Amino acid sequence: MAFAKCFTSFLLVLCVFVPTLVLSDLSITSSNFLEHANKPEVFDWMVGIRNDLHECPELLYDVFETSERVRQELDNLKIPYKSSVAKTGVIGYVGTMEEPFVALRADMDGLPIHEMVEWEHKSKIDGKMHACGHDAHTAMLLGASKILKEHEKELQGTVLLVFQPAEEGGAGAREVWKTGLLKEVKAIFGLHVAPDVPVGVVGSRAGDFMAGSGTFEAVITGEGGHAAQPHMGIDPVVAAANVIISLQHLISREAEPGDPQVVTVAKLEGSDAFNVIPNTVTIGGSFRAFSTIRHLRRRIEEVIVAQAAVSKCNAAVNFFEDVKPLYPAVNNNEKLYDHFKNVATQMLGPQRVLEAPQVTVSEDFAFYQEELPGLFFFLGIKNETHGEEPVHSAHFDIAQDAFPYGAALHASLATTYLSDVLGSQGKQYPRDEL
Incomplete structure (x- = not known):
């Protein structure tokens, strides 16, 4: 993610604003995903993946080992996938393999920063670090993949699991879109860890969100x-x-x-x-x-x-268009924002679902939103000891107890979106297969 400041203004909103939301009739088609994600066999597994990835950060499109680890975990979960997407990306598939299709996205690349945090899983590569949380994004989407696979029979459509390279200045999202693999997708969801925001708190907004x-x-x-x-x-x-x-x-x-x-x-x-x-x-x-x-x-x-x-x-x-292309603004679809609020509020409670302020940091998730409806949100990663340092800092760290929230929200956003789309559109359109 191309930004280097913590969301202090977002935390200020947390302190002064408690939203009042009217919940729609939302039929959750799965069991309690948050409870599931907190189970030791899921939580510890996500933490282990994140720690391993953190030790071996890779840059831009050269995320070969990261991509291999993702493929190994998908193989273990018996989730089919396409690899070498935009060079090193991976797209997994869970569900009926028929429409409607919805996508969840995680970025995988690190940054050319030398890590200064002394801990057991510190980066082993001098001058490279996961200083923006993409290792956590990858682990949480794998967590969601595990949950979705265990509830695959309940899915009313197909979830695409998009593990993307080169968010940090390489416009990896644009290259993934160019493959045509997302052309039938009706909506895409993505998240980013937010420093200085408490674990269990999320935020987003409709319309212009990130510059x-x-x-x-x-x-x-x-x-x-x-x-x-x-x-x-x-x-x-x-x-x-x-x-x-x-x-x-x-x-x-x-x-x-x-x-x-x-x-x-x-x-x-x-x-x-x-x-x-x-x-x-x-x-x-x-x-x-x-x-x-x-x-x-x-x-x-x-x-x-x-x-x-x-x-x-x-x-x-x-303007370096070949190597640092112009990133458009993140603009959240209004209907998907309402969907996000409903799902997150049912899971977390209204006081933990905030309307975040606009921020002038950027994110290549915007390339997807130029082509299809998308929703991007922030996930708090701060507890008593971790998560205060800004992203793109050599001292950046994460409270790992945030992982179940990210995995559960990913899974819930996708499953409920599929049921809503299928419920509202029925079978009035021809069904396409992947």
């Missing part, structure tokens, strides 16, 4: 020279300074106050000497917005090029 994001780099070119004679050259350092300030005006003077947007310049490279004006200066950073993300991208390029020209410099802007 889209992109990355940019600009090389500003002038004419270098001696610091004592700036008039003899064209100073790209001053041009870069003006560009950086002008980029902030996109937010303070162009963005609508009620529309969250962010432009952050985090990279600035010029001369390594105190008395040399360089020929070029490189700046880079990221930008985030909701429905205006593509407009913001266009304006960033316009401002950089035009402002550099004011200082008699040239500028070339790179």
Whole structure:
């Protein structure tokens, strides 16, 4: 997940807001999934998988060992699957193998971060770490897979179990969609662990939830020279300074106050000497917005090029579309959000199901939502000793007693969605098989 701050605003909502929900008539087609997920044979199994994955983090599409472990567990559960999806992804199938189809998604990749948490299952690979909880996501979806398989005869359709590579900047979701394996899916659900939010608490919202994001780099070119004679050259350092300030005006003077947007310049490279004006200066950073993300991208390029020209410099802007594609915003389907609230409230109680605030972090789950209805939610992972550190931190950790909640919610969201779809649509449409 492309974000690096904890959800402190989400925790504030927890402290001040208790939602009042009117529950619909929801027929749970399974037994108590949360009780099932808390059984030692399920809980300990999930924890063991997560610990093993945590020791061997892999990046982007190169999640070969992680993918192999997922396939081994699906084999043990006698769940059929397709492998090598978007290189290393895996999609399992539980149910009738006929429509309606609903999907559950977990991402599998880690981050290029050196772990600083000292514990028994610390990363064994220097410079790589599961600092965003994808190892836990994978373990929880496997937990849901186990529950669903044990209740397979009760399923009124088919659940696709999507284990996805390359969420962290690689747009793995986009590549999974391109395979065509999800084209018959009616809805997709996903979750992300939320630091600083108590175990047993979940949150989401309808509509715009998480911002889209992109990355940019600009090389500003002038004419270098001696610091004592700036008039003899064209100073790209001053041009870069003006560009950086002008980029902030996109937010303070162009963005609508009620529309969250962010432009952050985090990279600035010029001369390594105190008395040399360089020929070029490189700046880079990221930008985030909701429905205006593509407009913001266009304006960033316009401002950089035009402002550099004011200082008699040239500028070339790179948005790295091949390796860091623009992520759209996570936009939750309203009907699926109502479905999520009903299911989660029946399982957890209304005080533990929150309307989360919009956040300007991003998530490639949005690529699925551009193609089919989807719902993404946050799962609390904090207890008395774990879960306070933000994601993308070398000190990130998780309270593992959160795992049954994630597994049970996955399973319940899928089973009840299938029964609702089948109940509302009946058999008025031709049945497709996978």
